[in-house]
Amino acid sequence: MKTLALPRQLPRTLPRNYLPVLVTGALFLAMFVAGGIRYEGFATGQIILNVFIDNAFLLVVAVGMTFVILTGGIDLSVGSVVALTTMISASLLPSTPSFLVILLVLAIGGTLGAAMGAIIHYFEIQPFIVTLAGMFLARGLCYTIGTDSIPITDPTFTSIAQTHIVLGPDLWISPSVLIAVAVVVLATYTLHYTRTGRNVYAVGGNEQSALLMGLPVARTKIVVYTISGLCSALGGLLLSFYMLSGYGLHAVGMELDAIAAVVIGGTLLTGGSGYLLGTVLGVLVLGLIQTVISFEGTLSSWWTKIVIGLLLLIFILLQRLIVTTGATRDR
């Protein structure tokens, strides 16, 4: 049978979809190497593990955010749901078995997410404003539980908090890191090897087309917000292990960190393109910035925000460039 060689099929070894992830990976490596050269005791495995340990909860939340952003949505409620989870856990733990508490907060997070997803889809209200309401609601619920920080003394929680899993000489991680890694693996599998995962990309690529192709758009949209709610609740649990307290002011502004991690990880904010690996790298970059700044000593902590903002700017401009050149070629 005769086949045609197509003129438009440009030779490209590097699909432009992977480019942002590679840039982020290179950035992380460069920061690590530069840090290693500049600071004594920086280039150790434990430095990277510490980034994981200190940001396990952010990683889990950012995974949920990745799902939402892949569909072209956004979830501003994550930070508040994290805080609400720590608050509910801390207030219930003295009187309730810990496994029940864990199940309960996960259920609350999932339900909140599902409700927001349903409102977004069925009433066609912008995700931004619906999750804003969710943010108010969750923060408000925190304050109605209590305005002060509540310490967590539950033995299960404290033992998880104090466990060190030794990986080798001078290398250790916390159980939270294991949980976060498990979440990443599970989410990656879901995104790449299940129909639900592919539907997420399809909806983010073109919702109208997805509908016409017979994909379950409503279910997909509700599912991603549910996943985000679940991840926020789980992130809240990890933060409870880390802080051993519940507080209404925990995780203020965390939604911004999560969004920044996803964007720096190369996921398009307009949806449809991005990888979880990118999000992991995004979180690592954010964490490493903090580490570098703490090593530098003379640099103050607020530089973190400025650098993150600059990175956001660069990556958004980069995204814009990729989309524009892509559109030109596609006519």
Place this chain on the structure above:
Amino acid sequence: MKRLAWPLGMLAALLLVNLIFTDHFFQIEIKDGHLYGSLIDIFRFGAPLILVALGMTLVIATSGIDLSVGSVVAISGAMACLQITSLSSQDSIGGVLGAAGIALGLAVALGVGNGFLVAVIGIQPIIATLILMVAGRGLAQLISDGQIITVNSAPYKLIGGGYWLTLPFGIIIVAVVLALTAFFTRRLALGLLIESVGGNAEASRLSGIRSRGILIVVYAFCALCAGIAGLMISSNVSSADGNNAGLWIELDAILAVVIGGTSLAGGRFSLSGTVLGALIIQTLTTTIYSIGVPPETTLLFKALVVTIVCLLQSPAFRAKVFRNRRKPAPPAVSAEEKVTVAT
């Protein structure tokens, strides 16, 4: 004026609650030549929010959004306080004016940056302004070197905490900015052009409107309003806190705009609606304090209000919920629309 009926009703209901539960709520008295009273306080404490919401109204009318106003509030306050501390005499009126000018100039520059990203580079407004929202807090702390800068300047104190002609100075500033905004948008043609760009960007371009310029002006104006609000907030407490000044004010401002009847989809805007919206939010806060409900529940009320207002604004919601009660649309109009779709 039908569009203002909802917010007016809401405000009336809130005031009614106060009338019943709070003693002396409507009492206004003059002490030492200054006006005092709960109502005055609502205006006084609500002034920064009204300002930010005014700027936000114009941005939303262009079918955009500005998330960075909270950061600009912090930056402007920090900049002004930093300049004042470097004055030889903090009570020098010229020096304070200069400091305020520098702070507001910086705010406008940041706004122009936002406008540039949106209008020229073509980035979605929510994303473009997210950048400054994140970086701005850092910038504010960079300016104040991470400290809370305290100033002791009588002229500066006047901006947010002082009185002039028996009125709190903040109210006068709001009145002036509101009057100027109304002048530029309603007496001059800026408002029409903004509404046109927000209502149909392509038709506006083909009518010869310079939409890029308009977008940049609007984002700059929004930042300017946030800058003034930043001066007020920091002046009121005579200090600048890069971390907490203006925290979440962007959300309150968006809420005020939405309550005031300006649609998030852009187009028609209502300045008076926005002022009402901001007053409602401030009254809500005051009411919650005064009737003894724990103040922490304010956020819950806001969540409720956002949800209700947005549901009522959503055509899909109205279609689904009020389907049975709606009269059929007038045929002449829908005929033309449908045919255009059909051909």
Place this chain on the structure above:
Amino acid sequence: MAEAILRMTGIGKEFPGVRALDGVDFRLLPGEVHALMGENGAGKSTLIKVLTGVYSIDAGEIELAGTKVAFTGPLEAQKAGISTVYQEVNLCRNLSVAENVFIGREPRKFGRINWREMRRRTAELLRQLDLAIDVSKPLSHYSLAIQQMVAIARAIDIDARVLILDEPTSSLDAGEVAQLFRVMRRLKDQGIAILFVSHFLDQIYEIADRMTILRNGRLVGEYATAELPQVELVAKMIGRELAELERLDDRPPARTSDTLVEAVELGGKVAPFSLTIQEGEVVGLAGLLGSGRTEIARLLFGADHAATGTVRIGGEQVSLRTPRIAMSKGVAFCSENRREEGLVPELTVRENLILALQADRGWSRPVPRKKQDELVAKYIKALNIRPDNPEMLIRNLSGGNQQKVLLARWLILEPKLLILDEPTRGIDVGAKAEIQKLVVELSDGGMAVLFISAELDEVLRLSHKVAVLRDRRVVAELPNDDNLTTDVLMETIASGAAK
């Protein structure tokens, strides 16, 4: 002749106030390419939407392979074997080619998606369409032509018996069209019935076996392509019925005056063309839908960028980069797409009316309210805009009155050249006559008008000269003398050359 796979009989569809389809019969045979022909408003899109379940029908019935069907949506039609490929391909361009073919029904192994199998099957499927591409690359990596073929592959693999191709060739180049046609022939041989919509007559005559012609929502007839000469096709599409319009005075006298606009080898989305327009002259653009009429208008207004050529206005060479520049040179453009490019629906009649004037003056010099009211009152009266309430939202006006407001928006500026793109489309007969009369008055007053319309009668009646377009190319420029008739115009459109 084989039994029809699809049979639609007596289809009626009414929208409030308009009968979009009236007793239309349509049948599609397996293994044929069938062209659906008609001008704007003929009912082509409505018929396709009725067939694919986007709209329900008010009268008639649809039979698929002998069974009566009533689809409630495109999905149901798809499941029954009727698939549609639109010009704007309805796929997810961010996903890989293979996924676009299989999403929603991906092959799975142990519950996980079997990517290898999916790629293998896609490659095989595309090979049947003579297409050898890397199926793991995102769809956006490929040209629109290939994207369409991927959409076709998906449709076929879902077991389509009827394939609807809605203007698939609009943005393809010649090589791509040839490739698409090869695929279509192959599918035809497999017994698939293809419904084909295109504005390019050459393509119709190349690929279609039979055609059905619609006009004004009614069936004109069903013909074998080989037996219907092009000129008859054009005549049947455009029709000869003279609308019951009040007679205008005789054809306006040709003028000899100064050259206003001189475009030389101007090109972009149309092939380079040259055109001169005199002051006070009405130049008609005749051609079928999609022949490049609007593209010429947009080039002259600076709404699109020109790739080649120069424009002189009033003797001065100008670079029309933006509409503003064109406006400053005295050019005004009233778009055919009222809703997307004309109206600002939330604004009032008054505000819409003064919008261009205000844009011209800038934000700092508002049109004084008194002046606004005068202008608005003047034009409401002059153009007989109903209802005559300037404070009404424009979206509540009828189409004809909206059109008049948009016209007034430009007339206020007193332009030297007014470009009217289908100003009389979709409006009632009375409004139509008023707009035609207005064009004559404006021209008498010295304004040059570029008049675009699908109705040849109208073009002939108003124009001093007519440029004829076919397949995105100006094929002739004819003076409107006594020899020029609608027949001649049709002949020119059909043959692609002046006699």
